[in-house]
Amino acid sequence: MGLFDKLVRWLGLKKEVNVLCLGLDNSGKTTIINKLKPSNAQVQDIVPTIGFSIEKFKTSSLSFTVFDMSGQGRYRNLWEHYYKEGQAIIFVIDSADKLRMVVAKEELDTLLNHPGKLWFLTCCVS
Ligand SMILES: Nc1nc2c(ncn2[C@@H]2O[C@H](COP(=O)(O)OP(=O)(O)OP(=O)(O)O)[C@@H](O)[C@H]2O)c(=O)[nH]1
Numbered sequence: 180m181g182l183f184d185k186l187v188r189w190l191g192l193k194k195e196v197n198v199l200c201l202g203l204d205n206s207g208k209t210t211i212i213n214k215l216k217p218s219n220a221q222v223q224d225i226v227p228t229i230g231f232s233i234e235k236f237k238t239s240s241l242s243f244t245v246f247d248m249s250g251q252g253r254y255r256n257l258w259e260h261y262y263k264e265g266q267a268i269i270f271v272i273d274s275a276d277k278l279r280m281v282v283a284k285e286e287l288d289t290l291l292n293h294p295g296k297l298w299f300l301t302c303c304v305s
């Protein structure tokens with residue numbers, strides 16, 4: 180079952196869903212989101228995200244707005260300001276980036292310890 184199908188099942192009857200895509204810089208967030216787009220909307224050159232960018236997807240039953248957040252250190256403090264916007268979070272981890280695995284874990288721990296919010300959370304390993 181695909182990632183978005185899982186979200187549809189979990190979110191039940193909601194019609195419009197906001198998804199945050201988080202993870203360290205260079206982990207592959209924008210690349211994964213690009214692959215989810217219809218082929219005629221995909222871009223060839225992926226550049227580092229500055230701040231964040233917004234992408235929209237539609238399935239037969241749901242409209243998704245994906246907040247593709249920059250993973251660069253200087254922008255990571257933006258993430259928490261968007262937590263309240265999202266019903267679901269995709270956290271992307273680059274399995275080849277062994278040196279920064281501990282940093283990814285710290286960021287994920289910070290996210291999981293954030294008070295007062297319940298999300299559907301899934302991790303993508305790129
Ligand atoms: N080999 C390989 N390269 C990948 C993969 N995913 C992403 N890349 C490459 O890694 C680089 C960074 O990918 P991005 O998608 O920009 O990473 P990001 O997480 O959006 O990074 P920020 O926007 O800086 O937070 C790009 O050059 C991609 O082509 C993967 O699964 N395998």
Ligand SMILES: [Mg+2]
Pocket residue numbers: 208209210226227228247248249250
């Ligand atoms: Mg990006």
